[in-house]
Amino acid sequence: MPKFHVGQTDGGGDSSKFEIDVASLTKHAIILGATGSGKTVLSKVLVEEAALQGIPTFAIDPKGDIGNLAFKSATFDFSKWSEKEADALKIDRTEYAKSLQKMYADRMAEFAVRQDAHAEFAKTVTVRIFTPKSSAGLPVGISPDLSAPKDFSRLLQSDVSAAADLLDLTSYNLLRLAGYGEDDRKEITFVSALLEDAWKSGQSVTVKDLIRRIESPPISTVGSLHVSDVLGDKDRRKLVTKINLLISDPKLRSWSAAESLDFSELMKGPSINVLDLRNIQSEQEKHLFVELVLQQLFQWLIKQGSAQTLRYLLYFDEIAGYCPPVREPPSKKLLLLLIKQARAFGLGLLLASQNAVDLDYKVISNANVRFIGRLGAQRDIQRVSVGLELDSFAEKEISRLKAGEFFCNTFDPKFRGVIKSRWTLTYHRGPLENGEIAELMEGMKEEARQAGQVKTATVAATEEVGEEAEPKVEALAEEEPTAAKEEEKLLAKPKQEIHDDFLIAAGAHATTFMQLERKFEPKNLQSFAKLGNNVRSIRVLSTEQEEVFHPIFELSASVFEKGFAKQSLDKLEELAAFESQLVPLPAAHTLAPQRAVPAEARREAEKWKGELEKRTATLKADLQAKFDVIMEEKRIEHIAEKQARPKAKMADIDASIARLQDALNAELDSVKDQEKLYKQLKKEKAKKSRLISAENRIETKKQKVVTTRRKIEQLHTDRQALEDKLAEMEEEENEKFHAALSQIKSKSSFAIVGWLIETVYRARIIVNDKKEHAGDVRWSSYTGRGTWGRCSACSIPLESGSACSCGNLMCNRHLAYCKACLEPACTDHRALCYICNSTFCARHSARCELCGLPACTGHSGACSMCNRKVCNNCSQKKGLIKREIVCRSCSPS
Secondary structure: OOEEEEEEOOOOOHHHEEEEEHHHHHHOEEEEOOOOOOHHHHHHHHHHHHHHOOOOEEEEEOOOOOHHHHOOOOOOOOOOOOHHHHHHHOOOHHHHHHHHHHHHHHHHHHOOOOOOHHHHHHHHOEEEEEOOOOOOOEOOOOOOOOOOOOOHHHHHHHOHHHHHHHHHHHHHHHHHHOOOOOOOHHHHHHHHHHHHHHHHOOOOOOHHHHHHHHHOOOOOEEOOEEHHHHOOHHHHHHHHHHHOHHHHOHHHHHHOOOOOOOHHHHOOOOEEEEEEOOOOOOHHHHHHHHHHHHHHHHHHHHHHOOEEEEEEEEEEOOOHHHOOOOOOOHHHHHHHHHHHHHHHEEEEEEEEEOOHHHOOHHHHHOOOEEEEOOOOOHHHHHHHHHHHOOOHHHHHHHHOOOOOEEEEEEEOOEEEEEEEEOOOOOOOOOOOOHHHHHHHHHHHHHHHHHHHHHHHHHHHHHHHOOOOOOOOOOOOOOOOOHHHHHHHHHHHOOHHHHHHHHHHHHHHHOOEEEEEOOOOOHHHHHHOOOOOOOOOOEEEEEEEEEEEEEEEEEEEEEEEEOOOOOEEEEEEEEEEEEOOEEEEOOOOEEEEOOOOOOHHHHHHHHOOHHHHHHHHHHHHHHHHHHHHHHHHHHHHHHHHHHHHHHHHHHHHHHHHHHHHHHHHHHHHHHHHHHHHHHHHHHHOOOOHHHHHHHHHHHHHHHHHHHHHHHHHHHHHHHHHHHHHHHHHHHHHHHHHHHHHHOOOEEEEEEEEEEEEEEEEEEEEEEEOOOEEEOOOEEEEOOOOOEEEOEOOOOOOEOOOOEEOOOOOEEOHHHOOEOOOOOOEOOHHHEEEOOOOOOEEEHHHEEEOOOOOOEEEHHHEEEOOOOOOEEEHHHEEEEOOOOOEEEEOOOOOO
16 A cells, blocks of 8 residues: 655664555544644645655645745755855855755655655656735636536435535535625525536536526426525526626626636646745635635535545645634635545545644544644643543653654554654745745746647637637626726726725725624623623613624735836735724625615725825835845845856956966976086086086076966956956946936825625613613624613713613713622612711612711611601610610600
8 A cells, every 4th residue: 555654753764664554644634733843844745745656735825835845856956946045044055055955865864765756756746836816926816617517417316415515615605706695595595506407417507607597597496486486586687797796896806817726737647736825915815715716626526526545635734714613714614524525535635733722623533644743832732632632641742742753643544653754855944935936937837828829829710710619707798887887987097096085986886895794683682781790681672773884995005116126016905994993804704785885984984094194104114125125135136147257257267377376386396406406417517418408497497487477467467357347347236226226116005995894783671670771772793892871870871881770870980889788879779878988779778867868777777666767876776785776856855
């Protein structure tokens, strides 16, 4: 059975090699560990092993850590991508690349990785990086896939649950893009019935086909009801109009500008396909995009048919935010569906997170392989232990883990112990920059462009012979509403011109409406009413709903220079004016249909103009600071590029000077030897001919020395000229750099792009079954905060406070508690004892019928003779134990 080489269990070598069966991953794997635990390295190792086994991976990457799987090399030569890291460490680039090469080779030997693994990976594995809402990598968008699944009729009979889920998800995601929510079950059911009718006969549907089918349904009944009883003509027309928003709404149009993912092409052979989400600014849009991508993946899986072996791998890094235990983000439903059903189609899930407690328990319970790395604190270990139901042995092992070590627990086959992850075959470093992604994907983009040209030529040839090519999405030929036309005119203006009139124009016609979820209803009013103590009951008599509109602002800034740097930086923010502050869009909301925005809400939006200008200026300032770094890097890059050839010549000259200097030194030594020989011959009175011969040799050597010295001097002169040239180049480039600084341009803008709708309840309530409150009883169904009537003393609206036993409300400033029973009492039902100066409620105080002053029950009583209520100062106690109270009027003088 094929295995993945993950690492080793102890000392090293082949005997300790740790491998997991490929089949075990069909039941999914999860990796937990704090930052720096080696979680990403282990994840990449599993993805690399899958690729080496010919299993394609689709990776969802929220942080940008997975894309550097594209840094592959058959010789571990990562010099092309390690330069910035070397510069940051202040190490020579060449030396650093060599040290990396040696380190990676040593790591492979340490973990006994087969010698040709990295070369095979570099040669055979295709790594693609998709960047939605960015042109840095391979572009990708959202387009509804309504094509018929393979053998859908058989699936409908053999697995009704899977078929129903597929129909529901396809219909829901299509309608969600058009502005419908999960509560619009009639529309979802109707579209599902149309798709089921088409798919059963093997017909794929386009958006155009669907629109025509909605207008003239090919089916007469949905369930046991007639089509018109499920969705009337008026509702069907409204449905058609909203589906048309898929191509008319500017926000959705930006998503459909690029092609959707073609999983049939991606999941061929050994490949790693990374979906980098960093360029999607809004968290809500990230969740929506992930949801729709996973829906397309699930649809595609069903079309591939069932399988018992691992055919594909889905890797999701930092999954916690997309599948939390309590909240229900849009992507959670799809993830849980894949965890439950994907194994039947040969898809294994590899999920990574920092903590088990942040994940829905269904994710953990369905994971056959669990890796737990080093955690930050003992508290984190205990939380993970509770989430995974670990024993004391596992907790002890986890507490001792080092970086790169994991406590591994597999259920099929059984294994339980500590393993050490092997190192990656690819260059592992921080997130890729957009420029690096663009460079890595340039070849694939060129292939895609060429393929697009071929496709265009094919379509043109088809049109020449009279065949009609059907478009994937077609707009309805209808006259758009006046408001939409006005909005298009507004959006067509330059952004800086929008500053003055965006508040009225965009506020009046913004088409994106988002409905906040209702978390608090009248039925659970008492569970969140902040009325302090003594609130025995709150009963709602009647409620009225109203909608409160909060503007959604889009802030954008860009900095660019087209001559020197030839780059641009852009940043986009979406903020909602909510609860008296600008906040990111709340996650708990759904798209809502068009609304008429009240004039008061538009006027309120104008108050944010100053704050928006400040925030936009901050955005631009941040980009300018980053652009200054880019400009400096470009200056250094330009200088290095221009000086490369002169520096190479200087290196050659230095080598020549060194060689000639060595030759000169040898000649000088030879001259000394010849002169020494000449003196010896002269001393021995040798023949004249031998002396003359020795003199000639000395003279020849001296001439060579002179010639060599002249050559060295000339080379030094040439080198000095090159140094002067380098200085001129640097000065010239610096002049261009300073000139380019004045050519840096920046843009910034802000505008209303939509409205956040909050449902608010107004009500009549009865507190303690005694006092009715209305008018100022008002609360948000989203936050549960609001006002609960007015203070009986000062009449200010209350957000919190207490209630008297009579039902009167009191603010904290006028709140007083009875000293006897500790219950709050309003001004009408409390008194200040003039004897002890303490506050008492009506039950524990009385007014003296003789002096007329209030007194508490401890300092007052009833006269035993006339039964009048009297204070202690107006009475006296009599009797043997002085229990009888006699008032001053009844007491004998």
